[in-house]
Amino acid sequence: MPKLRVLCFAISVDGFGAGPNQDLQNPLGVGGPALFEWFFPTRTWRKMHGAEGGETGVDDDFAARGFEGVGAWILGRNMFGPVRGPWPDESWKGWWGDEPPYHTPVFVLTHHPRAPLKMAGGTEFRFVTGGIHEALQLARDAAGGLDIRLGGGVATIRQYLRAALIDEVHLVIAPVLLGTGEHLLHGLDMRALGYEATEHVAGTRAAAHVILRKGAGP
């Protein structure tokens, strides 16, 4: 059975998955890029951005595995872009330029309908107005038997966790404090939702990788 997986999702020591005040200049929120200091030097990140070289090792292995066996993605709308409310036009095409790093169908949760958007390299953004269950069903249908990766952001992951629909969460705990922002797990009783920590690996740079999996519950 294909799985719904959150992969390479970074949180701070104080639990924030994004900084406050996301906007065009701060797609990860203010201070948010500090969460990704483990990711930027990797060979995988550099390759995604058309550059050569970069570090290999544990962090890069996790980064690379985050794209393997994934047949569709789900994103919250705020992760797709900073536009709020009805789409004013079709001009916003994501943060990632003409060739986004997904190379699969990407289901974007939104309250506002919009026509699908085909990008270079096989990525197609499809806009889903029916909520998280519908998006998951559409992603499963489109994934060709492969897994579905839930990219974020925080609010979307929390919705899927609350519904206990996520099979696996790979968190990267970055050794930074954000102080404020979007807290990933506050108020979610992860044990009652059936999750446990099943694996942990020290990263190449600072961050700690922790895998949470949904089991039979406590």
Added chain:
Amino acid sequence: MPKLRVLCFAISVDGFGAGPNQDLQNPLGVGGPALFEWFFPTRTWRKMHGAEGGETGVDDDFAARGFEGVGAWILGRNMFGPVRGPWPDESWKGWWGDEPPYHTPVFVLTHHPRAPLKMAGGTEFRFVTGGIHEALQLARDAAGGLDIRLGGGVATIRQYLRAALIDEVHLVIAPVLLGTGEHLLHGLDMRALGYEATEHVAGTRAAAHVILRKGAGP
């Protein structure tokens, strides 16, 4: 200037520093011992409990350093014991037997006066009813120029963090989920309080060690 330090304080991936429902059978709260799986195998822990052997390495180094250069301790009352309200008698002498591992004066915060309690090995429990500032002043006076270690629990550390009185917090992030319990950092804007993460080390077993220090603020 001697420092007020929290050392070897473990939290779960979801941020809890103790499990729920602390009582005589569950001094760390239900599920709380999972936070200390990095600590129990160390040579330092075994030595504290009169046993030989045990692991050396990063985890043991941190555990051992937690007792070096410390001239006094401060504990919240719940960390001293499960008794609530006025002391019914003098029979409760802490969780640690006749010779507690402190070997210094230990200032216990409580609303209820009690006579000091001398234990074997140099530990003396002194009960402070005047609040966190008074306890800190008394501990400084008693520490002979050495640092003061704030042992916990969660509520006490939160009080001292809110007052920005702690110079250093060494957290051990244990790769477990607790789901519920006492959350260490929720609602505290650690950046606004002047803290930043200055160091991180992968532990011998699973846990990640992170040092937060109070600087000039963001």
